[in-house]
Structures are given as C-alpha cells and as structure tokens.
Amino acid sequence: MKIAISSAGAELNSQVDQRFGRCSYFLIVDVETNNFEVYPNSAASASNGAGIEAAKNLVKKGIKAIISGNIGPNAFQILQAEGIEVVQEFKGTVNEAVKIFKEGNYSKASSPNVNTHSGLRR
Amino acid sequence: MILSIASGKGGTGKTTVSVNLALSLDRVQLIDCDVEEPNDNIFIKANIENTQDVNVEIPEIDYEKCLSCGKCADFCNFNAIIDLPSGIKVFPGLCHSCGGCKLVCPNDAISWKDKKIGIIRRGTSGGISFFEGILDIGEVRPTPIIKALKYQIRSDIDTILDCPPGTSCSFLETVNGSDFCILVTESTPFGFNDLKIALEALKEMRIPFGVIINRDGIGDDEIELFCKHEMIPILLKIPYNEDIAKLYSKGEVFLDYFPEISGQLVSMFNNIGGREK
Numbered sequence: 001m002k003i004a005i006s007s008a009g010a011e012l013n014s015q016v017d018q019r020f021g022r023c024s025y026f027l028i029v030d031v032e033t034n035n036f037e038v039y040p041n042s043a044a045s046a047s048n049g050a051g052i053e054a055a056k057n058l059v060k061k062g063i064k065a066i067i068s069g070n071i072g073p074n075a076f077q078i079l080q081a082e083g084i085e086v087v088q089e090f091k092g093t094v095n096e097a098v099k100i101f102k103e104g105n106y107s108k109a110s111s112p113n114v115n116t117h118s119g120l121r122r
Numbered sequence: 123m124i125l126s127i128a129s130g131k132g133g134t135g136k137t138t139v140s141v142n143l144a145l146s147l148d149r150v151q152l153i154d155c156d157v158e159e160p161n162d163n164i165f166i167k168a169n170i171e172n173t174q175d176v177n178v179e180i181p182e183i184d185y186e187k188c189l190s191c192g193k194c195a196d197f198c199n200f201n202a203i204i205d206l207p208s209g210i211k212v213f214p215g216l217c218h219s220c221g222g223c224k225l226v227c228p229n230d231a232i233s234w235k236d237k238k239i240g241i242i243r244r245g246t247s248g249g250i251s252f253f254e255g256i257l258d259i260g261e262v263r264p265t266p267i268i269k270a271l272k273y274q275i276r277s278d279i280d281t282i283l284d285c286p287p288g289t290s291c292s293f294l295e296t297v298n299g300s301d302f303c304i305l306v307t308e309s310t311p312f313g314f315n316d317l318k319i320a321l322e323a324l325k326e327m328r329i330p331f332g333v334i335i336n337r338d339g340i341g342d343d344e345i346e347l348f349c350k351h352e353m354i355p356i357l358l359k360i361p362y363n364e365d366i367a368k369l370y371s372k373g374e375v376f377l378d379y380f381p382e383i384s385g386q387l388v389s390m391f392n393n394i395g396g397r398e399k
Contacts, residue, residue: 048262049201049216056204074213081208116215 003101004028004058005094006068010038012095018069021051022119027094028061031102050119051075059084067097067106070119076112088113123395124281126300126329130316132287135306135336135360138370140284141165142377143391146384148249151281153274155296157240157255157267162284164373168245168252176255176270177236178263180214181223187231194223194232215262240267244274251279264292272299280395289319297324302394303331304357309341317345321354332357332394357390 006023008015017023022044029036039061043053051071055078058066065085079086086109090097100106127140141162144152154162163170181194181203192205202216203223214237224232240257253274255267264286272295275281283300286292297303303324307313317333324331333349338359349356360366360383366376377384 046201049213052201052204052213052216056201056206059206074215078204078206078211081211082206 001032002028002030002061002063003065003067003098004061004063005066005097006041007094012036012098013093015093016067016069016090016097018091019119020066020068020071020075021046021049021054023054023068026054026058028063029094029098031098034098049074051116052078055079065101067101070114071109071112072114072116072118073112074116076109123302124275124283124300125391125394126283126285126297126303127306128285128293128297128303128320129287129306130289130318130320131307131313134308134313135334136284136287137161137165138336138366138376139304139306139334139360139387140282142375142384143387144250144282145248145375146377146388147280147391149279150249151251151253151274151276151279152284153271153281154252154254154284155268155271155292156284156286157257157264157271157292158286160254160256163245163252163254165375166247166250166252168247168250170243170245172244173241174243174270175238176240176242176267177238178217178219178266179221179234180217180219180237181212181232182235183210183212184231184233185209187229189229189231191228193226193228197222197226215260218263219266239263242267242270242274251276265295268292268295272296280391289316289323293320294323294327297329298327300329303329304334304394305331306334306336307345308337309335309343309345311341311344313341314344314348318348335359337362357394358386 005027006017006020007025007027008017010025023041026039027036043050046053052074055075059082067087067090087106088109127136129136144150154160195203195205200216202213204211239261242255245252253271255271257264285296307317332355334357339362369376
C-alpha cells in the first residue's frame with residue numbers, strides 16, 4: 001500500500017512540510033517494502049488552486065493515505081471524494097510519519113483544518 | 123474625458139485627490155473602482171438610490187450527459203474543473219468565466235449558471251453622479267465588478283475613476299480606456315518604487331499620464347528628479363500638512379479649508395482636458 005507525505009526535502013529523514021498544496025516535495029512510500037519515490041510538487045507555485053492540483057496529482061498515483069500538516073477545504077474535498085485517508089497536523093520527519101501510519105497510531109481527519117490560501121501566508 | 127486616479131503604492135492620496143477634485147468640479151461622474159475597499163462615499167456622502175447585483179457565469183455539469191472524458195479539465199488553466207475517478211468536479215471560486223470548458227465539451231454537458239460576486243451602487247451628491255462597487259467577502263475576482271461600474275460611464279459628462287492600489291488586474295481593468303491617468307505619489311522609496319511600476323504599465327497601454335506629488339516636503343527629491351529626467355509632467359504638489367490628515371481621519375474633504383489647492387485641482391483638470399482636445 002502506498003501513502004504520500006508532504007515533505008520539505010527529498011529524503012526519508014526530511015521534515016514533513018506543514019503545507020499541503022504548496023509543499024516542496026511529495027514522498028510516496030510503499031509501507032510494505034519501505035521503497036519510496038520523490039516527486040517535486042509541481043503545484044507549489046500555482047497562482048490559484050495549488051491544493052486542488054496537488055490532490056489531483058496524488059489521486060493519479062494511486063495512494064491510499066496522505067500525511068501532512070495543514071489541508072484546506074478544496075484539497076480535502078477531492079481527497080475525501082476519492083476515499084483517500086487524510087492525516088493532518090503531523091509534526092516530525094517522513095520516517096516518523098510512516099512509522100505512526102504502520103502502527104495505526106494516528107487519527108483520521110474528518111474535516112479540513114485550515115481555510116483556503118493558508119499555504120500562501122508563510 | 124475619462125480621468126483615472128491611480129498610484130501604485132497604497133495610501134498616497136488617490137481618494138483625497140479624487141473626492142476633492144470631484145467636489146471642486148461639481149458636475150462630474152465619480153466612480154470608486156476600489157471595490158475591495160471603497161471609501162469615496164465617506165467623503166462624498168451621496169444618497170444611495172440604486173443597488174444592483176453583479177453576477178459571473180460559472181459552469182454547471184449535467185452528469186447525465188457527462189462522458190467523464192476530462193476535456194474540460196484539461197482545458198481549464200485555473201484548476202476550476204478537475205477530472206477525478208469519482209467524476210468531474212467544479213470549484214466555482216477559481217473559475218474565471220472564460221467559457222472554454224463549455225466550448226470543448228463534446229456532449230454539451232456544460233451549461234452556465236449565475237453566481238453573485240458583489241454589487242454596484244449609484245447615488246448623487248450635489249452635482250456629482252456617484253458610483254461604487256463592493257466585492258463580496260471571500261470572492262477573489264474584482265474585475266467583473268469594475269467592468270460593471272465602467273459600463274455606467276457616460277460620454278456627455280466628465281468621469282473620474284478612483285483606482286484600486288497596486289498594479290495588478292484591478293488597476294489595469296480600471297485605467298484601460300482612460301484618456302489620462304494621474305499617478306498620485308509621495309517622495310519616499312516605497313512611493314517611488316511603485317510609481318515606476320505603475321507608469322511602465324501605463325506606457326505599455328499607451329495612456330498619457332502625469333504625477334501629483336502628495337505630502338510634498340516629506341521624504342526626498344528622488345521623484346521630482348526622476349520626473350524631470352523622464353519628462354513626466356508633475357501636475358501638482360500638495361504640501362504635507364497635518365490639518366489635511368486630521369480632516370481625512372474625520373471623513374472630511376479639505377477644499378473648504380484649502381481653497382487654493384481646490385483651485386489648483388480644477389485648473390489642473392482643465393489643463394489635462396485641453397491637452398486631450
């Protein structure tokens with residue numbers, strides 16, 4: 001099973017990027033094998049709808065869950081419609097995010113935790 | 123004549139110049155195009171007589187007809203339509219109403235529906251025919267409101283357009299079609315920087331322009347030297363005066379207290395009009 005993590009860097013020990021739509025990278029990790037792929041987030045510099053574009057791109061990768069910091073209403077709507085589990089407000093490294101996911105030690109988000117455009121305020 | 127009052131930098135005195143000029147001229151149309159924060163009417167005190175909604179068109183998908191081909195989503199440059207395995211999804215807040223999605227749909231599954239994004243209001247104050255627009259909170263596109271305001275411009279009377287600050291779409295939409303643009307600035311590094319950006323835009327649009335230096339006496343003489351070097355007319359200098367600021371803070375115009383500046387504004391206006399004829 002593959003999950004995506006918004007990341008500030010391209011390594012497993014990089015910090016989880018608190019922004020979803022405008023994060024630097026997405027790391028897509030296969031939780032069974034620990035193999036991972038790195039995707040620079042092409043939506044990061046979008047003028048509008050970065051969260052929507054990032055979510056759309058992730059949907060195509062066939063992931064089952066996303067771990068990030070803040071996810072806004074538009075992206076959340078897409079992830080929810082596609083049945084992708086959302087884990088928000090995670091602070092730590094990508095490795096730690098994968099670990100809590102494997103252990104089931106997390107709670108699934110039922111609503112977005114920030115408003116639109118929050119990723120632009122940083 | 124259509125005269126727009128712009129600045130680049132915010133807070134340099136667009137509203138001060140617009141309302142004092144309009145009240146000094148008396149018979150004129152004054153249109154407050156700063157639809158994200160209109161404040162001319164604090165000074166003009168017009169009775170609002172008429173209000174109308176401004177709508178934009180957004181796509182509505184007929185899911186009975188939709189083939190989920192994704193052509194509409196491919197076309198959309200603004201992520202307003204997304205092609206997902208669970209179906210086509212519309213995000214109205216991002217739509218720019220270009221109509222492309224409807225054109226490329228092979229099965230006529232997209233129709234238009236109206237979405238209100240704000241209002242325009244009309245009123246009168248003495249001889250001034252006043253208009254202002256207000257963008258709804260949460261809406262991101264001021265330009266349709268500005269277009270609706272500019273639709274009210276009459277050719278038989280002079281029009282003053284009070285522009286929004288900055289040099290983005292709302293500024294360009296407002297000044298487009300003006301006979302002349304006054305850039306109100308102050309001689310500070312911020313004022314100077316933004317003035318240069320605004321005048322580059324006006325040059326590109328081939329709109330003649332001149333500069334009013336407001337709060338003259340503060341800052342430096344960079345702008346004056348620049349204007350002389352570039353042969354940009356300095357139309358007027360309004361001296362720095364605490365009393366003008368105090369009047370402004372109370373929502374009062376200065377023309378009764380500084381009749382000489384009021385007179386200078388009127389002759390400046392007449393000169394510009396003469397230059398245009």
